[in-house]
Amino acid sequence: MAIGGVGAGGGAGGAEAQGRSVLVTGGAGFIGTHTVLQLLEKGYAVTVVDNFHNSVPEALDRVRHIVGPALSARLQFIFGDLTIKDDLEKVFAAKRYDAVIHFAGLKAVAESVAHPEMYNRNNIVGTVNLYDVMKKHGCNKLVFSSSATVYGQPEKVPCFEDSPLKALNPYGRTKLYLEEMLRDYQHANPEWRTILLRYFNPIGAHESGDIGEDPKGVPNNLLPYIQQVAVGRRPELNVYGHDYRTRDGTAVRDYIHVVDLADGHIAALEKLFATPDIGCVAYNLGTGRGTTVLEMVSAFEKAYGKKIPVKMCPRRPGDSEQVYASTAKAEEELGWRAKYGIEEMCRDQWNWAKKNPYGYCGNAENKD
Numbered sequence: 001m002a003i004g005g006v007g008a009g010g011g012a013g014g015a016e017a018q019g020r021s022v023l024v025t026g027g028a029g030f031i032g033t034h035t036v037l038q039l040l041e042k043g044y045a046v047t048v049v050d051n052f053h054n055s056v057p058e059a060l061d062r063v064r065h066i067v068g069p070a071l072s073a074r075l076q077f078i079f080g081d082l083t084i085k086d087d088l089e090k091v092f093a094a095k096r097y098d099a100v101i102h103f104a105g106l107k108a109v110a111e112s113v114a115h116p117e118m119y120n121r122n123n124i125v126g127t128v129n130l131y132d133v134m135k136k137h138g139c140n141k142l143v144f145s146s147s148a149t150v151y152g153q154p155e156k157v158p159c160f161e162d163s164p165l166k167a168l169n170p171y172g173r174t175k176l177y178l179e180e181m182l183r184d185y186q187h188a189n190p191e192w193r194t195i196l197l198r199y200f201n202p203i204g205a206h207e208s209g210d211i212g213e214d215p216k217g218v219p220n221n222l223l224p225y226i227q228q229v230a231v232g233r234r235p236e237l238n239v240y241g242h243d244y245r246t247r248d249g250t251a252v253r254d255y256i257h258v259v260d261l262a263d264g265h266i267a268a269l270e271k272l273f274a275t276p277d278i279g280c281v282a283y284n285l286g287t288g289r290g291t292t293v294l295e296m297v298s299a300f301e302k303a304y305g306k307k308i309p310v311k312m313c314p315r316r317p318g319d320s321e322q323v324y325a326s327t328a329k330a331e332e333e334l335g336w337r338a339k340y341g342i343e344e345m346c347r348d349q350w351n352w353a354k355k356n357p358y359g360y361c362g363n364a365e366n367k368d
């Protein structure tokens with residue numbers, strides 16, 4: 001484990017907006033970088049712990065560049081792996097944290113089917129370690145990255161927080177189990193304050209186009225795939241399923257701008273600080289609007305200015321027909337709602353793609 005990077009040591013000097021310090025696990029990843037940026041802009045002191053399993057140091061350097069030197073001085077990076085308890089002990093020995101936002105986890109469904117043990121070890125053991133070390137050091141406020149995957153193949157949409165839950169694959173099972181585990185832990189320790197955020201489909205990028213999603217290998221998700229077709233890395237998009245009972249036969253999802261998602265984390269954090277008896281609560285973070293695959297392709301084409309070649313293919317095993325959120329609970333209780341529509345999501349996704357056709361590494365090396 002090493003401690004380093006610009007601003008190592010925190011150096012938060014003086015009156016951060018809330019004078020508060022937040023640990024962000026997995027803060028070098030897609031959603032993490034956007035959230036870290038907004039936390040810094042809000043005046044929080046931020047420590048990131050990440051093992052770069054699915055990210056690169058450059059991503060945090062870009063965050064520092066966007067926020068500038070003054071706010072960067074409040075960003076500390078610690079290289080560490082949550083599955084190694086000693087790494088976490090060192091993170092907590094270095095500083096006192098008022099709260100933790102826990103993004104670190106593996107998230108690829110197909111990989112989880114091939115390597116379920118890897119998903120259990122990383123996602124479950126990592127979270128158990130985090131909880132233990134937080135408890136030992138008296139830090140009891142936690143925002144956890146859950147997923148709409150916990151709704152399985154919903155029989156009814158929109159998905160409400162109290163809709164039936166079901167895991168369809170090992171990745172989903174880790175999220176469902178961790179939600180239940182964190183609920184049990186909170187019940188046994190009523191002073192804990194825990195928010196479970198169920199993200200729908202995060203896409204887009206920061207308006208600067210300097211940070212965004214940079215998947216390793218062949219993208220599983222729709223927008224990263226479309227983006228790679230647009231920059232010439234893939235010949236065409238396979239559209240999985242065109243016989244669903246939807247407007248155009250393709251599947252419906254609730255795409256949410258990653259900047260809105262990051263805002264949702266700030267709202268959740270503020271809710272934790274303001275609500276001593278919150279317990280353990282789940283919130284959907286989505287827009288409440290469903291978009292088909294083909295509608296998403298045409299929204300992207302509008303931003304891109306050219307056609308995306310598509311090939312109609314059979315359904316992808318395990319996919320749901322329609323998934324979108326009820327956003328009422330987050331609106332009422334967190335005072336948060338998504339601001340951006342799919343046009344802005346595609347505009348910002350394309351801006352990131354054209355500035356970074358090969359992601360953070362800048363060239364085709366090590367990319368397939």
Ligand SMILES: NC(=O)c1ccc[n+]([C@@H]2O[C@H](COP(=O)([O-])OP(=O)(O)OC[C@H]3O[C@@H](n4cnc5c(N)ncnc54)[C@H](O)[C@@H]3O)[C@@H](O)[C@H]2O)c1
Nearest residue numbers: 026029030031051052053054055081082104105107145147
């Ligand atoms: N992106 C999505 O579509 C989506 C949807 C729902 C839920 N989520 C959840 O949100 C969280 C963040 O997702 P993301 O899209 O930013 O993923 P990401 O892979 O870009 O970021 C995750 C980060 O965690 C780090 N990490 C993983 N395991 C670690 C470990 N053991 N120790 C330290 N660092 C570790 C990775 O290196 C990476 O930087 C994940 O928990 C994911 O399951 C993501």
Ligand SMILES: O=c1ccn([C@@H]2O[C@H](COP(=O)(O)OP(=O)(O)O[C@H]3O[C@H](CO)[C@H](O)[C@H](O)[C@H]3O)[C@@H](O)[C@H]2O)c(=O)[nH]1
Nearest residue numbers: 147148149200201220221222225238239240251293316319
């Ligand atoms: O190349 C592709 C990729 C995707 N799709 C389709 O696009 C839709 C969205 O697919 P994504 O893979 O982008 O998103 P999913 O909703 O299937 O799943 C993602 O979002 C979920 C949350 O709702 C979970 O977090 C899950 O783990 C995560 O991969 C699906 O109908 C899918 O079949 C294609 O047609 N072609």
